[in-house]
Amino acid sequence: MVTIKDVAKKADVSVATVSRVINGLGGVRPATEERIRKAVEELNYLPNVIARSMVMKRTETIGVIVPDIANPFFPEVIKGIEEQARDSGYTLFLANTDESVEKERQLLHALRERRVDGLIVTTADEQHSPLMDLELGGLPVVLVDRHIQDSPYDSVVIDNVDGAYTAIKHLVTTGHTKIGLIAGPDHVTPGRERTEGYVQALRDFEIPARDQYMKEGDFKEESGYQLGKELLSLSDPPTAIFSANNLMTLGLLTCIRDQGRELGKDIVVVGFDDLDIATFVDPPLTVVSRPMRQMGEIAADMLVERIQGKTFPEPRKVILIPRLIVRSPDRVE
Amino acid sequence: MVTIKDVAKKADVSVATVSRVINGLGGVRPATEERIRKAVEELNYLPNVIARSMVMKRTETIGVIVPDIANPFFPEVIKGIEEQARDSGYTLFLANTDESVEKERQLLHALRERRVDGLIVTTADEQHSPLMDLELGGLPVVLVDRHIQDSPYDSVVIDNVDGAYTAIKHLVTTGHTKIGLIAGPDHVTPGRERTEGYVQALRDFEIPARDQYMKEGDFKEESGYQLGKELLSLSDPPTAIFSANNLMTLGLLTCIRDQGRELGKDIVVVGFDDLDIATFVDPPLTVVSRPMRQMGEIAADMLVERIQGKTFPEPRKVILIPRLIVRSPDRVE
DNA sequence: AGTATTAATGTAAACGTTTACATAGTAATT
DNA sequence: AATTACTATGTAAACGTTTACATTAATACT
Numbered sequence: 001m002v003t004i005k006d007v008a009k010k011a012d013v014s015v016a017t018v019s020r021v022i023n024g025l026g027g028v029r030p031a032t033e034e035r036i037r038k039a040v041e042e043l044n045y046l047p048n049v050i051a052r053s054m055v056m057k058r059t060e061t062i063g064v065i066v067p068d069i070a071n072p073f074f075p076e077v078i079k080g081i082e083e084q085a086r087d088s089g090y091t092l093f094l095a096n097t098d099e100s101v102e103k104e105r106q107l108l109h110a111l112r113e114r115r116v117d118g119l120i121v122t123t124a125d126e127q128h129s130p131l132m133d134l135e136l137g138g139l140p141v142v143l144v145d146r147h148i149q150d151s152p153y154d155s156v157v158i159d160n161v162d163g164a165y166t167a168i169k170h171l172v173t174t175g176h177t178k179i180g181l182i183a184g185p186d187h188v189t190p191g192r193e194r195t196e197g198y199v200q201a202l203r204d205f206e207i208p209a210r211d212q213y214m215k216e217g218d219f220k221e222e223s224g225y226q227l228g229k230e231l232l233s234l235s236d237p238p239t240a241i242f243s244a245n246n247l248m249t250l251g252l253l254t255c256i257r258d259q260g261r262e263l264g265k266d267i268v269v270v271g272f273d274d275l276d277i278a279t280f281v282d283p284p285l286t287v288v289s290r291p292m293r294q295m296g297e298i299a300a301d302m303l304v305e306r307i308q309g310k311t312f313p314e315p316r317k318v319i320l321i322p323r324l325i326v327r328s329p330d331r332v333e
Numbered sequence: 334m335v336t337i338k339d340v341a342k343k344a345d346v347s348v349a350t351v352s353r354v355i356n357g358l359g360g361v362r363p364a365t366e367e368r369i370r371k372a373v374e375e376l377n378y379l380p381n382v383i384a385r386s387m388v389m390k391r392t393e394t395i396g397v398i399v400p401d402i403a404n405p406f407f408p409e410v411i412k413g414i415e416e417q418a419r420d421s422g423y424t425l426f427l428a429n430t431d432e433s434v435e436k437e438r439q440l441l442h443a444l445r446e447r448r449v450d451g452l453i454v455t456t457a458d459e460q461h462s463p464l465m466d467l468e469l470g471g472l473p474v475v476l477v478d479r480h481i482q483d484s485p486y487d488s489v490v491i492d493n494v495d496g497a498y499t500a501i502k503h504l505v506t507t508g509h510t511k512i513g514l515i516a517g518p519d520h521v522t523p524g525r526e527r528t529e530g531y532v533q534a535l536r537d538f539e540i541p542a543r544d545q546y547m548k549e550g551d552f553k554e555e556s557g558y559q560l561g562k563e564l565l566s567l568s569d570p571p572t573a574i575f576s577a578n579n580l581m582t583l584g585l586l587t588c589i590r591d592q593g594r595e596l597g598k599d600i601v602v603v604g605f606d607d608l609d610i611a612t613f614v615d616p617p618l619t620v621v622s623r624p625m626r627q628m629g630e631i632a633a634d635m636l637v638e639r640i641q642g643k644t645f646p647e648p649r650k651v652i653l654i655p656r657l658i659v660r661s662p663d664r665v666e
Numbered sequence: 667a668g669t670a671t672t673a674a675t676g677t678a679a680a681c682g683t684t685t686a687c688a689t690a691g692t693a694a695t696t
Numbered sequence: 697a698a699t700t701a702c703t704a705t706g707t708a709a710a711c712g713t714t715t716a717c718a719t720t721a722a723t724a725c726t
Contacts, residue, residue: 014675384682
């Protein structure tokens with residue numbers, strides 16, 4: 001491997017001078033610079049970032065920890081992070097926890113050893129994140145999508161209450177009063193908050209909440225199917241159903257088809273999070289959509305600020321507002 | 334930051350001894366080791382991998398370059414890579430080229446500067462990959478999904494010919510003789526080879542290939558829609574259509590619905606690559622599916638072997654066989 | 667032309683490890 | 697008890713940069 005010394009020798013200068021032109025610090029005579037550039041070129045010299053990191057005490061590197069890279073949400077977020085981070089000269093370490101706290105702990109360890117300048121993480125467990133009991137020694141961290149209560153970290157999340165509220169409001173204003181809910185688990189924020197939005201909207205529009213219209217699922221496809229079936233077979237079934245995430249929406253749609261109900265006519269569906277088939281089903285699906293890419297961008301920006309030493313009296317919490325994408329009349333007769 | 338020196342001082346030994354216990358090299362008296370471990374613990378010492386890389390001349394790091402992380406194929410591949418790589422102690426740098434050769438060049442440069450021990454890449458352009466004109470200085474590289482002609486790199490790809498052949502064979506054995514093709518672009522391997530499989534199968538089963546049944550798309554959804562329309566409006570339309578990738582299949586399905594044709598009855602569809610909606614449409618879709626995860630695992634394994642210095646007379650090319658997932662009778666009356 | 671000033675370049679320490687080699691300590695052998 | 701043979705530990709160089717500081721060369725000023 002050719003080093004800065006080889007270049008120096010070839011250009012007949014000292015390593016300091018070579019370093020100066022490589023880093024564009026100026027104060028080098030044009031003729032000298034020319035000679036050095038030629039040497040770099042001819043020797044095919046590639047600066048060793050590792051050695052540089054060593055003395056600079058920073059690696060220009062960001063660790064990204066996600067619970068499931070196969071969930072379409074995260075690739076979009078990562079895209080946002082990457083683009084923004086790259087603009088600031090950072091490269092990403094990517095790691096996948098598979099929703100396992102233990103893996104999260106190991107990955108955190110590995111990335112800290114690698115001396116990342118900062119971390120962007122969606123923790124596997126809001127309640128027992130290793131981020132909390134680990135001694136991070138001031139390493140900047142930004143949380144994405146999942147907020148950790150009382151943590152000292154910045155975070156960028158979605159206003160789940162608002163998202164759900166808007167969805168229900170849409171259904172109410174299109175004439176529905178019998179609105180079912182397929183909720184997420186109550187012990188995680190997205191689950192709890194989306195239910196909260198539903199309840200709040202009903203209250204505001206003075207629609208009595210009926211217990212039998214509210215079913216709690218687990219964010220998995222199967223529960224959407226199952227709970228959809230329960231809702232549809234009520235003696236007085238809802239005319240519309242709000243499903244709290246994409247997978248459950250998928251299950252719900254399958255259920256509706258299997259039950260021989262007609263979408264948009266017998267039953268109207270609005271889901272949280274957009275999905276591929278939303279534009280494919282007939283009529284297309286109205287959904288609550290999140291700015292995933294933007295979440296990544298913001299997270300990266302906030303992290304870079306922290307890395308650059310900016311401080312704030314409180315951890316920052318950016319709450320983005322989801323958008324309702326109306327794709328159908330969704331009217332009730 | 335606490336360093337090995339601090340530990341040494343606290344445990345009243347030399348840094349060499351500390352290094353020995355950290356790396357488990359043995360030859361240290363139990364009492365001494367105990368003292369050192371305690372010091373490590375108390376000081377919360379975290380070895381600096383950067384410094385280690387410096388002297389070891391390897392970073393235990395792999396660069397992964399993909400053209401589009403939002404394409405569901407890649408997260409699966411990455412999962413496979415990551416799992417396998419982690420077992421061997423490697424951490425991944427992830428980078429996204431957005432199908433841009435220029436970005437690929439930049440990323441290659443950045444990762445080489447970072448001294449990755451090896452690269453796994455799906456190049457943005459098989460014909461003009463920067464991997465070919467760049468002086469990589471013997472850096473191990475494994476190609477995934479897209480093979481580069483005459484390159485010195487190992488690769489793991491799919492037998493596209495076989496995949497398409499199997500799909501057509503399935504259609505023939507379920508009674509179809511009028512089989513349409515929505516092909517991928519002829520200038521990229523997956524496009525060309527899948528068409529080849531189609532043609533070969535027809536020949537083997539002695540079904541005359543009709544020009545008007547073969548339409549070339551661009552792997553995008555819209556072309557699936559458009560070409561589907563063309564095929565369906567022929568005076569003697571095919572009874573089955575093979576679509577060469579997931580997005581075009583999606584377009585085709587939308588088209589079929591819009592045209593008021595009944596899937597599985599008026600027209601049978603088989604697609605290359607599985608998709609979410611395959612199990613959702615009625616009847617569910619028969620598809621050619623690839624072992625994405627496995628592709629990643631194999632790529633990682635091959636790369637690690639190369640990193641460890643294994644050599645082979647020829648670049649290795651692993652060709653995986655796709656699997657036909659039959660989800661419907663797909664019979665023709 | 668000689669000095670003062672500024673611009674260009676060089677020297678060497680530092681970053682935090684690993685490891686070859688040297689040294690000190692301990693146990694075994696006579 | 698003295699020598700030998702290990703075993704445990706320490707010393708210092710090396711990895712490839714950056715940069716404070718020292719030095720030298722070039723330019724400006726009288």
